[in-house]
Amino acid sequence: MGIPYYYSLRNLWTRRLTTILTASGMALVVFVFASILMLAEGLQKTLVDTGSYDNVIIIRKASKSEVQSGVERGQASVIEVQPEVATGADGQRLLAKELVVLISLPKRGTDKPSNVVIRGTSEASLKLRPQIKIIDGRMPRPGSSEIMAGQSIARRFKGGGIGETLRFGMRDWTVVGIFDAGNTGFSSEIWGDVDQLMQAFRRPVYSSLTFKLREPSEFEEFKTRIESDPRLTVEAKRETQYYREQSEMMAKFLRILGMSLTVIFSLGAVIGAMITMYAAVANRVSEIGTLRALGFQRRSILGAFIMESLFLGLIGGGVGLFFASFMQLITISTMNFQTFSELAFSFTLTFGIVYRALLFSLFMGLVGGVLPAVRASRMNIVDALRAG
């Protein structure tokens, strides 16, 4: 048996002021670490919520997003008649063949151009996204140069307001409606008739097909069949999965940013822990000599000091997480880098984040404590006892 754990704990308690100061440094780092992970998590959760589990999106194989995808009319007709496609109350199939084009429009005030998604839609498009509501005006009439704009577009882009006109695809388009899509990516889109838009942009093919499943459990079977059909060059994804992948890049960016910040900050915290632990060793030289004389091995001394430093890290981790958990009360807006729209979401704490944050705090404790602990374990017994 080694030196008991309470020896390490009580030493931390005995010098509680130093412990609190050192742990605070670690707590700050863990707070930043956890907050950024919570941010990425919250963002991803919001984006994933944009999709619906019952909906399937079809894009060309190996295209990463709708913008890069193309589905030929012939292939679209094949997919349209598949038995898994649900039928609405009016007997119409709940399937939308859509066009997605990224264009640049000038912003209000500054005239600076910024990217906007134009979506060519059909009648089913709105039925497939029940979270979208028209809050002003009306739906564009099929076959006309009428469009409707997401709230964020109407507010932020020149000519995006109701009754105004926007020019793109060598035509003028009248905004006849404004829609609210909640905290989803659709808020920063402009919707118009798919056939009109295909003509205007001279696009012979659709970008994607979205449909509602007759039976959500039929997805796997449908996917396998469609993707092995020699007539088709498409892949099928659940909408939730599609948006998860879409959010991956931004979440990854945030996580990398978080890691980089954390690594820099943690350097300070680790050095703080190291100084504290070196001081602890220096103050307890004769105690170390005594323990060794009593018969405790070098590795027991090493273990006791590393344990002390791990506890220190754990205290910091606990405190940091405690404060980070309050971040859940905050809702923030940021730029969605995929669609360049404002996206509101909240920090989300998950068990995985708690686990990683604590692991990270233990790691800081370990790194800070290992050298002092090695020094403690290397001491010569007689010299240590003489140090009195």
Added chain:
Amino acid sequence: MENNKPLIVQIRDLYKSYRRGAQIIPVLENITLDIQEGEFLALMGPSGSGKSTLLNLIAGIDGADSGNIKIGGVEITSLSETELAHWRANNVGFIFQFYNLIPVLTAFENVELPLLLTGLSKKERREHVAVALRVVGLSDRIDHYPGQLSGGQQQRVAIARAVVTDPTILVADEPTGDLDRVSAREVLDLIGRLNTESGKTIIMVTHDPRAAERAHLIKHLDKGVLHEDTKASL
């Protein structure tokens, strides 16, 4: 004192020096010493004569340059560091001048500490600690921290810690050096009783003649050489 008791400590031709820079300072020269089981030996001598060094070598916390030390049949001068630590845990009880209790542990936990290195169960450990603290008369101070005890009481806790494993030898380096006269007498009474009543083999370094009086045998160390002093047994 009978002369037919078995020898518990046998020291042969022991040399020890310290290096200070390029200079080699001889501390112990050609020490040969036998100690019988149940002996109470006082080591005396002027400061810097090498008393502590000799005691540390016997206790297995320091290494000799040459010569050998056999204790209870074990040649400790040839043990590895790990083996030596293990051997100390089972065979040596330490009493230090400044008590050397662990400040963050209670009297109970301090005494229990060496038992953590034995295979005893928690229950057995508790019983052993209770007995040891009763022997030193501190059963009512079990939950006190060293800082809450007087010097004499702390030294008695340290003595309980030294005897709790029932070691082969007890080594004490100036055990009364930091105590007032009354506490010193109490501690010496206790050490004396451990020898007479429990038959413990004790090696005590001291320069206090009153302390040395309690021993059966006094040896003088002077400039690293051992001289025997005659001393009437009790």
